[in-house]
Amino acid sequence: MNVIVVKDRQEGGQRGYQIFQAAYDKGATVFGLATGSTPVTTYDAIVASDLDFSQMTSINLDEYVGLAPDHEQSYHYFMQHHLFNKKPFAHSYVPNGLNADAEDEMARYNQIIADNPIDLQILGLGQNGHIGFNEPGTDPKLGTHKVELTESTIQANARFFDNADEVPRYAYSMGIASIMKSHQILLEAFGEEKADAVKAMIEGPVTPDLPASYLQDHGNVTVILDEGSASKLSFK
Numbered sequence: 172m173n174v175i176v177v178k179d180r181q182e183g184g185q186r187g188y189q190i191f192q193a194a195y196d197k198g199a200t201v202f203g204l205a206t207g208s209t210p211v212t213t214y215d216a217i218v219a220s221d222l223d224f225s226q227m228t229s230i231n232l233d234e235y236v237g238l239a240p241d242h243e244q245s246y247h248y249f250m251q252h253h254l255f256n257k258k259p260f261a262h263s264y265v266p267n268g269l270n271a272d273a274e275d276e277m278a279r280y281n282q283i284i285a286d287n288p289i290d291l292q293i294l295g296l297g298q299n300g301h302i303g304f305n306e307p308g309t310d311p312k313l314g315t316h317k318v319e320l321t322e323s324t325i326q327a328n329a330r331f332f333d334n335a336d337e338v339p340r341y342a343y344s345m346g347i348a349s350i351m352k353s354h355q356i357l358l359e360a361f362g363e364e365k366a367d368a369v370k371a372m373i374e375g376p377v378t379p380d381l382p383a384s385y386l387q388d389h390g391n392v393t394v395i396l397d398e399g400s401a402s403k404l405s406f407k
């Protein structure tokens with residue numbers, strides 16, 4: 172893993188953007204995108220740039236089951252608001268949280284990923300080490316699947332809802348196997364609350380207990396950290 176430590180998430184967003192731009196300049200056409208607060212500064216830098224995605228494809232990692240695309244906490248809505256309204260792609264795929272037939276949605280989304288191999292995948296990091304919504308214990312061989320969210324993720328994401336009871340209990344998520352097929356991965360993690368997960372991801376063993384640790388087995392991963400999230404690394 173190529174680890175870059177910057178001062179804060181603003182600088183991290185700029186570094187993330189530079190990696191996007193370099194991939195774009197080298198001919199990347201399919202971008203795997205993430206939600207959460209972490210990638211926002213990178214999306215802001217993309218929006219401020221003159222990069223044109225009108226011939227490109229985006230594929231998002233995950234979506235809550237049961238939320239309509241126009242629900243303010245859906246990941247569809249998040250992407251529209253932070254990126255797609257200002258930088259439209261030719262095709263933007265996000266799992267369909269309203270598809271009650273999980274098998275159908277999993278097959279549909281796996282086909283989309285197979286048809287559009289991801290050149291650059293951006294990832295955030297859950298406090299428990301999850302990537303996408305691949306919670307601890309997830310089988311790394313899974314493709315897109317339906318996930319029951321852990322209590323820790325529900326609590327961490329409750330800040331976006333009126334209260335924790337409103338956080339959906341399930342999500343559709345790209346699997347670890349799908350993520351690992353991306354040619355290049357950019358993971359960003361900012362803030363002290365991510366420091367334990369960051370340390371385990373980089374310095375711990377590869378284990379299903381910390382899903383992001385599988386990234387140690389991928390040959391092209393860049394990790395951008397700020398001073399808080401890097402604070403427990405031993406090599407600093």
Ligand SMILES: N[C@@H]1[C@@H](O)[C@H](O)[C@@H](COP(=O)(O)O)O[C@@H]1O
Binds near residue numbers: 206207208232303304
């Ligand atoms: N499914 C998303 C993840 O993709 C994201 O990485 C994580 C961290 O969120 P944040 O970036 O807000 O800390 O939150 C959610 O659980």
